[in-house]
Amino acid sequence: MKIALIGYGKMGQAIEQIALNKGHEIVLRIGIENVEDFTIEAVQNADVAIEFTGPHSAVDNIKKCLDAGVPVVSGSTGWLAQWQEVTAYCQACNGTLLYASNFSxxxxxxxxxxxxxxxxxxxxxxxxxxxxxxxxxxxxxxxxxxxxxxxxxxxxxxxxxxxxxxxxxxxxxxxxxxxxxxxxxxxxxxxxxxxxxxxxxxxxxAHSRQGFAAGAVLAAAFVHGKKGIFSFDDILKASEV
CATH class of the missing domain: 3.30.360.10 (Dihydrodipicolinate Reductase; domain 2)
Incomplete structure (x- = not known):
């Protein structure tokens, strides 16, 4: 699975390590030092985008991934006042979004x-x-x-x-x-x-970020090839089948 990491702080780096250990490929890494590289064309090289940034950038980041036609897993918090706007945008794009306040x-x-x-x-x-x-x-x-x-x-x-x-x-x-x-x-x-x-x-x-990072990679694998709006509870339900 080819993954775009939108947000390359400590969480993004923890996600990268777990993804690589599981045999996935990181095709895009976007941090504060290279935000100009975050283009629709760049995201389209990925199968899934994992977005961990902040409340002021999350909505635009999610929309850009949806514009690229790439499923997006978001763990950014503090932006849910715009939840209805984002989910409506996702549906209009026939896109894929999985949001969780915590991926552990x-x-x-x-x-x-x-x-x-x-x-x-x-x-x-x-x-x-x-x-x-x-x-x-x-x-x-x-x-x-x-x-x-x-x-x-x-x-x-x-x-x-x-x-x-x-x-x-x-x-x-x-x-x-x-x-x-x-x-x-x-x-x-x-x-x-x-x-x-x-x-x-x-x-x-939590003893480390590893639980959150592992859950984010699990979520990326879950949404790969799917359409719609999902939560982490959907992953838990799927594991119970």
């Missing part, structure tokens, strides 16, 4: 655990739910895309929580997400249900 298989299993626990805790209003997330200082968005996904899952199961805030709160309808940025920290997410009697916590801690 472990995190995506953690998503399932989080949703299930929230569905159980819905009826126990004496437990107050809150979240914490820790990432490295180079991460540009806070809270993380993973934390927002976790928060949305909780709010989907616990109707009394109608919105999240990125600070401590005493408002009954708000879900607090506390964000910390320290080095080195690939990523930790904790959901806590606290009561006067006891606490219940679930935690996912």
């Amino acid at each position: 298989i472990g995190v995506n299993l953690f998503f399932k655990l989080n949703s299930y626990l929230a569905s159980i805790m819905r009826q126990y209003e004496e437990y107050e739910v809150s979240m914490e997330e820790i990432h490295h200082t180079q991460k540009k968005d806070a809270p993380s895309g993973t934390a927002i996904t976790l928060a949305e899952q909780i709010m989907g199961q616990i109707p009394r929580k109608t919105g999240w805030v990125n600070h401590a709160t005493t408002a009954a309808n708000e879900l607090a997400i506390i964000s910390e940025r320290v080095d080195p920290a690939p990523g930790t997410h904790k959901i806590k249900y606290a009561s006067a009697i006891d606490d219940i916590e679930i935690i996912h801690t």
Whole structure:
């Protein structure tokens, strides 16, 4: 499989190493030092594009890959206010997009655990739910895309929580997400249900970027030859068949 890497920072380089180890070929590497090489013609040399950049460039990057007729896997976060615009663009191009806030298989299993626990805790209003997330200082968005996904899952199961805030709160309808940025920290997410009697916590801690990179390569292989809009959950479902 020929892969275009759109974003060649630490994550892009980790993805490259895993892709090469699996016998794939990197035909394009786009970083901040060579953005002028990111052309439709260059992307068309690839079977799949993997896009890990930032919230301000992700939308344009995804659209350019779709214009090239190349399936795109995006792990950039912080741009989902434009989700409807991007998915409509993908459909108009008859293109392929797989987006995930986190490509770690472990995190995506953690998503399932989080949703299930929230569905159980819905009826126990004496437990107050809150979240914490820790990432490295180079991460540009806070809270993380993973934390927002976790928060949305909780709010989907616990109707009394109608919105999240990125600070401590005493408002009954708000879900607090506390964000910390320290080095080195690939990523930790904790959901806590606290009561006067006891606490219940679930935690996912990443030890390196390797889990995220491996999941991105897996996603690229999944979308190769497909049309449509996909999530990482589609990959998990396919593995269960």
